[in-house]
Amino acid sequence: MPLKYHIPIKSVPSRFYPVPKNILLESEENCLHCARCVKELCPYDAYGQRYIDPISGFDTINNLCKDCFRCVQGCIQGTISKVPNPEYQDLGDSYWTPQIISTTWYQAETGRIPVSGAGYGGPFRGPGFDAIWTDMSEIVRPTRDGIHGREYISTTISLGRKPLFLSLDEQGQMAMPTFPRLELPLPVLLSQPMLATDKPAVRLAIIKAARVLGTVVLLPRDQLPGNWLDQALYLVPQYPARALDLDDPCLGQVQAVELDDYPEVTTAIERLKGRYPEVIVSIKLAADAGLASRCEVLAGAGAEVLHISADDHAQGQGAAQDQHLKDLIRQVHLHLVETALRDGVTLIASGGVALAEHVAKAIICGVDGVAVDLPLMIALECRLCHRCLQGQSCPVDLEHLDPERGAQRLINLMGAWNNQLLEVLGAMGIREVRRLRGEIGRAMFFEELERETFAPLFALGTGQESTERRDS
Amino acid sequence: MSGLARVIPLITEVTPETGPAVVHTPTRFRQPLSKYRVVRDNQRCSRCGRCVEVCPYGVHSWAGSYLRPPQSYRCIGFKCQEQPFYCVAQCPEQALSLELDPNYGTLGDRRWTNDLLLSTWWMAEWGNLPQGDLEYRIGDSGGGFDKLRFLFPTQPRDFKLSHAEISLDLELNRRADGRPQVRLSVPFYGGGMSFGSVSLNTMLARAEAAARWNTLTCTGEGGYPEALTAYDDYMITQVATGLFGVREETIQRVRVVEFKYAQGAKPGLGGHLLGEKVTAAVARMRESVPGHSLFSPFPFHSVYSVEDHKKHVDWIKEINPHALIAVKVSTPTDVDMVAVGSYYAGAHIIHLDGSYGGTGAAPDIAKKNIAMPIEYAIPKVHQFLRNEGIRDRVTLIASGGLRTAFDVAKAIALGADGVVTGTSEMVALDCTRCNSCEGGRGCPRGIATTYPELSETLPVSYGANRISNMYHAWVWQLKEILRRLGLQSIRELVGRTDFLVHLDYYDLPVEDDLRRGA
Numbered sequence: 001m002p003l004k005y006h007i008p009i010k011s012v013p014s015r016f017y018p019v020p021k022n023i024l025l026e027s028e029e030n031c032l033h034c035a036r037c038v039k040e041l042c043p044y045d046a047y048g049q050r051y052i053d054p055i056s057g058f059d060t061i062n063n064l065c066k067d068c069f070r071c072v073q074g075c076i077q078g079t080i081s082k083v084p085n086p087e088y089q090d091l092g093d094s095y096w097t098p099q100i101i102s103t104t105w106y107q108a109e110t111g112r113i114p115v116s117g118a119g120y121g122g123p124f125r126g127p128g129f130d131a132i133w134t135d136m137s138e139i140v141r142p143t144r145d146g147i148h149g150r151e152y153i154s155t156t157i158s159l160g161r162k163p164l165f166l167s168l169d170e171q172g173q174m175a176m177p178t179f180p181r182l183e184l185p186l187p188v189l190l191s192q193p194m195l196a197t198d199k200p201a202v203r204l205a206i207i208k209a210a211r212v213l214g215t216v217v218l219l220p221r222d223q224l225p226g227n228w229l230d231q232a233l234y235l236v237p238q239y240p241a242r243a244l245d246l247d248d249p250c251l252g253q254v255q256a257v258e259l260d261d262y263p264e265v266t267t268a269i270e271r272l273k274g275r276y277p278e279v280i281v282s283i284k285l286a287a288d289a290g291l292a293s294r295c296e297v298l299a300g301a302g303a304e305v306l307h308i309s310a311d312d313h314a315q316g317q318g319a320a321q322d323q324h325l326k327d328l329i330r331q332v333h334l335h336l337v338e339t340a341l342r343d344g345v346t347l348i349a350s351g352g353v354a355l356a357e358h359v360a361k362a363i364i365c366g367v368d369g370v371a372v373d374l375p376l377m378i379a380l381e382c383r384l385c386h387r388c389l390q391g392q393s394c395p396v397d398l399e400h401l402d403p404e405r406g407a408q409r410l411i412n413l414m415g416a417w418n419n420q421l422l423e424v425l426g427a428m429g430i431r432e433v434r435r436l437r438g439e440i441g442r443a444m445f446f447e448e449l450e451r452e453t454f455a456p457l458f459a460l461g462t463g464q465e466s467t468e469r470r471d472s
Numbered sequence: 473m474s475g476l477a478r479v480i481p482l483i484t485e486v487t488p489e490t491g492p493a494v495v496h497t498p499t500r501f502r503q504p505l506s507k508y509r510v511v512r513d514n515q516r517c518s519r520c521g522r523c524v525e526v527c528p529y530g531v532h533s534w535a536g537s538y539l540r541p542p543q544s545y546r547c548i549g550f551k552c553q554e555q556p557f558y559c560v561a562q563c564p565e566q567a568l569s570l571e572l573d574p575n576y577g578t579l580g581d582r583r584w585t586n587d588l589l590l591s592t593w594w595m596a597e598w599g600n601l602p603q604g605d606l607e608y609r610i611g612d613s614g615g616g617f618d619k620l621r622f623l624f625p626t627q628p629r630d631f632k633l634s635h636a637e638i639s640l641d642l643e644l645n646r647r648a649d650g651r652p653q654v655r656l657s658v659p660f661y662g663g664g665m666s667f668g669s670v671s672l673n674t675m676l677a678r679a680e681a682a683a684r685w686n687t688l689t690c691t692g693e694g695g696y697p698e699a700l701t702a703y704d705d706y707m708i709t710q711v712a713t714g715l716f717g718v719r720e721e722t723i724q725r726v727r728v729v730e731f732k733y734a735q736g737a738k739p740g741l742g743g744h745l746l747g748e749k750v751t752a753a754v755a756r757m758r759e760s761v762p763g764h765s766l767f768s769p770f771p772f773h774s775v776y777s778v779e780d781h782k783k784h785v786d787w788i789k790e791i792n793p794h795a796l797i798a799v800k801v802s803t804p805t806d807v808d809m810v811a812v813g814s815y816y817a818g819a820h821i822i823h824l825d826g827s828y829g830g831t832g833a834a835p836d837i838a839k840k841n842i843a844m845p846i847e848y849a850i851p852k853v854h855q856f857l858r859n860e861g862i863r864d865r866v867t868l869i870a871s872g873g874l875r876t877a878f879d880v881a882k883a884i885a886l887g888a889d890g891v892v893t894g895t896s897e898m899v900a901l902d903c904t905r906c907n908s909c910e911g912g913r914g915c916p917r918g919i920a921t922t923y924p925e926l927s928e929t930l931p932v933s934y935g936a937n938r939i940s941n942m943y944h945a946w947v948w949q950l951k952e953i954l955r956r957l958g959l960q961s962i963r964e965l966v967g968r969t970d971f972l973v974h975l976d977y978y979d980l981p982v983e984d985d986l987r988r989g990a
Contacts, residue, residue: 022578025574043913043916043926044916066906066908066916067578067904067906068904068906068908068916068917069501069505069575069904069906070501070916070917072503072505072575073499073501073502073503073504073505074501074502074503075502075503076502078503078541081573081574081575082574082575082578083574083575083577083578084577084578103836113835113836113837114835114836114837115744115833115834115835115836115910116833116834116836116839116907116908116909116910117831117832117833117834117907117908117909117910117920118831118895118898118903118905118906118907118909119583119584119737119828119829119830119831119839119873119895120583120827120828120829120836120839120840120873121581121582121583121584121905121907122581122582122583122613122840123582123612123613123614123615124613124614124615124616124618124619124828124845125614125615132841133827133841133842133843133844133845134841134842134843135804135805135842135843136734136739136740136802136804136842136843137740137771137804138733138734138739138740138771138801138802138804138810139733139771139775139776139777139778139781139801139810139813139814140776140777140778140806140809140810140813141776142771142776143740143770143771145742145769145770355837356837357837357840357841360841361841420835420837423740423741423835423837423838423842424837424838424841424842426740426741426770427739427740427741427770427838427842428740441805442805444805444844444848449844449848450976452852453847453848453851453852454848454851454974454976454977455977457851457969457972457974458969458972458973458974458976458977458978459977
């Protein structure tokens with residue numbers, strides 16, 4: 001059994017108070033000044049621990065309050081109320097919701113799996129990844145208890161080309177070329193988010209985190225730090241189309257590089273592999289129309305890693321912008337399976353991977369691993385306000401981030417994600433993440449459940465116009 | 473230990489018309505939460521009492537010569553503006569105003585909306601449907617139960633049918649295997665909540681309500697406190713993977729024993745009680761050490777096949793020759809196979825627990841993503857058991873995200889025989905769904921906690937009344953639904969999807985509000 005992968009979690013309090021979901025309003029008007037104010041009876045002593053910052057006026061009561069409403073209901077005069085916080089509701093956008101941002105903050109701070117009681121409170125289903133449920137096992141199939149460490153579940157994946165069969169010579173020795181391979185102990189690559197461009201402290205934090213996690217960072221060649229040579233094993237420099245210079249000193253040091261796809265990229269791969277056979281070459285493709293056939297061409301031409309890149313909302317690009325990443329992954333995976341190329345090549349996906357469950361679901365749809373970008377920013381307390389892009393000041397002062405603490409927050413986030421992945425794998429009884437790849441039989445898709453269950457019951461006998469809506 | 477005072481169970485015959493009497497039980501917290509707020513300007517008010525005279529809903533009232541602050545939660549809201557008794561317009565001093573309560577927007581979530589919480593609290597206090605415009609039937613999840621509607625015939629099929637003639641009885645033993653029959657007077661019973669996750673007072677309150685309605689409630693996996701002895705006939709005890717507190721004596725006490733293979737709150741994962749909630753009393757009951765987190769493994773490491781499962785069932789049947797066996801499973805892709813296997817292993821009751829429900833603390837990723845919603849699992853299993861020719865020989869129970877009497881009726885129309893309820897009982901006990909059940913001292917509202925200073929805020933009789941009142945409102949709704957469909961028994965509703973429409977496939981307006989057209 002391989003040595004158990006362990007991510008070192010350490011709590012790192014946030015530098016700024018997280019934006020609270022609700023706000024407590026207190027009115028002095030009508031206050032009777034009761035001998036024993038309801039605020040003294042707070043079960044969490046939130047009023048006792050409260051601190052009001054003298055300069056900013058920030059009141060920690062909203063971060064301490066658990067929304068139990070006891071003081072709201074207890075005050076005779078009704079002077080206390082709780083209202084939704086508009087600042088919280090404005091966080092992020094339609095995809096990067098306030099819930100995603102705040103749960104990411106929590107995981108980055110504590111490294112813990114978010115746990116709560118009283119059932120699920122969200123919508124029945126959503127678009128994209130939220131239209132998939134994962135399977136579990138009971139009675140007839142064993143589960144695995146990965147999370148408490150009693151049974152080992154491997155989350156290791158490897159990047160690089162795999163031979164489809166072995167050929168041995170008469171002496172039983174390998175009679176075939178071997179390919180370079182890069183093993184990652186978790187199915188997640190870090191990708192420098194666009195928002196981190198020109199933020200050296202953020203970049204440093206990401207590289208430090210990759211080093212501890214044992215994974216790699218994808219980042220543009222021109223963003224490599226000055227001391228890149230010390231970190232070369234953890235860096236995957238990215239080159240825009242036609243920008244690869246074979247004399248670049250990096251190429252002899254790093255384990256992998258990534259090239260943006262362009263029509264003649266296969267020639268570039270050949271030249272690169274001719275000179276640096278030990279470097280793994282990844283091709284980054286925009287998740288555009290024709291993605292699957294392009295992947296077939298590249299896989300046939302010897303590309304080792306194919307990186308499918310969707311937009312920040314996990315939607316395809318160009319003509320495929322109405323398609324979700326999960327569907328694009330399924331198309332590519334299936335096409336490569338049908339053309340007998342799938343096992344030779346590593347597939348990764350990026351864009352809109354926001355939660356631990358997205359990692360598992362993307363893998364179920366057919367990739368080997370994912371590259372994660374924006375959650376790294378959020379883990380460093382970014383509020384996705386995009387003020388920096390307009391040259392305005394950062395509300396969480398990311399320029400002055402301590403890279404060491406930042407790195408630990410990223411490690412915490414990945415630790416929490418990996419443990420959640422173990423929960424999902426354990427529930428299915430799958431003992432290694434590589435076996436999850438393309439296992440759509442271990443997932444339930446909203447559209448299929450509707451078609452199999454509700455459509456036969458409810459789409460019949462209600463007139464023509466209704467049956468047409470079955471697939472909408 | 474005043475909060476732990478023993479209540480003598482009120483085991484009366486449940487009368488078919490009304491069931492146990494409603495005991496008006498206002499919330500134990502001073503101000504009820506509310507959708508609307510009626511504000512009285514005391515500087516302007518001349519205390520003429522006009523508002524007390526006009527309001528038929530009792531928002532305004534005298535306490536002797538003192539005019540009480542308005543009881544806003546009784547107000548029917550802005551739609552009152554059209555009424556002749558609208559207090560704001562009637563006040564000669566213009567001292568009154570009506571607004572949306574500022575707290576209203578903070579309450580609830582997509583599944584349990586603020587309206588659902590407020591209407592459940594209303595039912596727990598009064599035992600009937602809320603007045604005004606509170607939505608008491610569905611949430612805002614945008615799928616499943618929230619998109620299903622009952623299609624009542626415009627001409628009632630049988631005007632003469634009265635609630636007294638309608639039966640909600642549910643028989644749990646359909647195997648005809650010589651074991652006793654357990655007949656419940658309502659088609660729902662309480663789900664498992666362990667001692668430790670909830671307080672003893674909460675357990676006693678649930679048991680008392682179950683006894684009043686001749687139904688059952690479940691100990692969960694955390695031992696069977698002696699204080700529940702008086703309710704043994706109304707208890708299910710659970711055998712779960714950790715076997716915490718399971719002994720031969722506990723199994724022999726009850727009429728139904730439940731195997732918990734999985735639970736909807738965390739399908740595929742084991743139970744977890746955080747160390748902070750393991751007080752001395754909890755540790756004693758579970759034979760563990762105070763302050764140490766307790767994990768139930770997943771799965772039963774002795775069950776990897778239907779044959780193993782049968783061995784388990786046989787073991788319990790041997791220990792208690794009079795008990796019925798329930799098997800609680802979650803909803804994987806092959807839930808139909810699991811159900812069939814459980815039947816052949818000898819189970820009387822197959823309890824499907826869908827993914828969105830549960831009261832226990834669970835990883836958010838599991839609650840949201842693992843296993844299928846119960847709405848799909850019920851028809852899938854119902855059909856499969858029918859094709860297998862064994863549907864009539866097993867009782868199919870559904871749970872996992874059922875919040876209202878309408879959810880109960882929909883689950884039965886989809887193919888279940890009955891349902892299990894959990895969260896709605898917690899809401900009846902004043903839960904606001906703040907989701908802080910798991911950590912620290914647990915529930916700030918004294919429900920899911922073992923700390924005496926918190927749990928004693930919930931007296932047993934208070935809790936029993938609140939749950940019983942909510943059952944009262946549910947029973948009325950279920951009977952009214954059956955009456956409008958012209959059915960005499962809840963048994964006739966099982967699998968009748970033709971009474972339901974799904975809004976994705978149905979474009980005409982549907983109105984199933986029981987407050988209209990009664």
